[in-house]
Amino acid sequence: MYKNDYCELSRTISDDSVTYDSQAEASQGAPKAKHLRLPNEITLEHHVTRLVGAGLTGIVIPGSISEAVHLEHHDQHFYDVTDKSPTPLVIDNFPVAVSGLHLTLDDILRIARHPNVMGVNLKYDNMKNLARETYDSFPKGFFVAGGNTNSIRQCQVLGANGTIAGLANFATYACVRIRELSDRVIARGNSVVTGLGLVGMKAVVKFWNDYGGAPRKPCYLPPLIEVIKVSEDLSELFRAEEEAEAPVTRR
Numbered sequence: 001m002y003k004n005d006y007c008e009l010s011r012t013i014s015d016d017s018v019t020y021d022s023q024a025e026a027s028q029g030a031p032k033a034k035h036l037r038l039p040n041e042i043t044l045e046h047h048v049t050r051l052v053g054a055g056l057t058g059i060v061i062p063g064s065i066s067e068a069v070h071l072e073h074h075d076q077h078f079y080d081v082t083d084k085s086p087t088p089l090v091i092d093n094f095p096v097a098v099s100g101l102h103l104t105l106d107d108i109l110r111i112a113r114h115p116n117v118m119g120v121n122l123k124y125d126n127m128k129n130l131a132r133e134t135y136d137s138f139p140k141g142f143f144v145a146g147g148n149t150n151s152i153r154q155c156q157v158l159g160a161n162g163t164i165a166g167l168a169n170f171a172t173y174a175c176v177r178i179r180e181l182s183d184r185v186i187a188r189g190n191s192v193v194t195g196l197g198l199v200g201m202k203a204v205v206k207f208w209n210d211y212g213g214a215p216r217k218p219c220y221l222p223p224l225i226e227v228i229k230v231s232e233d234l235s236e237l238f239r240a241e242e243e244a245e246a247p248v249t250r251r
């Protein structure tokens with residue numbers, strides 16, 4: 001979950017309508033839900049209108065009819081819905097929720113050409129789509145996000161905009177911590193360690209963890225004052241390590 005990109009989903013379902021009280025990706029849920037059934041031409045506009053109460057709308061193809069949907073009809077389904085939507089559309093590529101119906105990256109690229117499509121939310125078994133260097137192929141400003149907390153680090157490494165994660169609703173700080181550690185603490189520590197070389201690394205390990213020893217000759221451990229200086233530069237990383245280690249040692 002990226003701080004600026006995080007969308008909190010808050011949903012209320014009644015017999016006749018679906019309302020949302022925050023900007024959200026608005027159509028997630030079981031495919032059998034009343035508001036996710038594939039609308040016919042007469043009810044399409046009403047269907048989309050009911051989904052819109054947030055700044056963004058998301059649409060999935062119901063899994064109950066996945067076997068009957070021809071692949072070439074995917075694009076047209078999204079175009080039909082997007083044409084009727086008064087707000088931008090986020091493609092929700094969620095095979096698990098729709099009986100394995102899967103939009104390939106090429107499908108997403110084609111749908112993304114629609115001017116009212118502004119992003120895609122990738123989940124679970126289609127995260128591999130992020131591995132391809134395709135960001136230049138998307139329209140400028142296209143939003144690409146992972147769909148669960150397990151993808152926070154992966155999305156960051158691969159260059160996605162962020163992660164839309166349900167777990168972040170009640171474990172917000174833990175989710176943010178993943179990114180903070182990577183961006184700030186680990187990155188800074190890595191920049192220090194990179195310049196140490198083998199000799200400096202062995203010295204720091206000896207100083208902080210009291211194991212290891214002197215490197216093989218003709219190499220020698222650096223002076224203690226240099227080791228202390230490097231250890232001070234790494235102190236933030238060591239504190240983070242101790243915090244992470246504490247729950248493990250208490251088990």
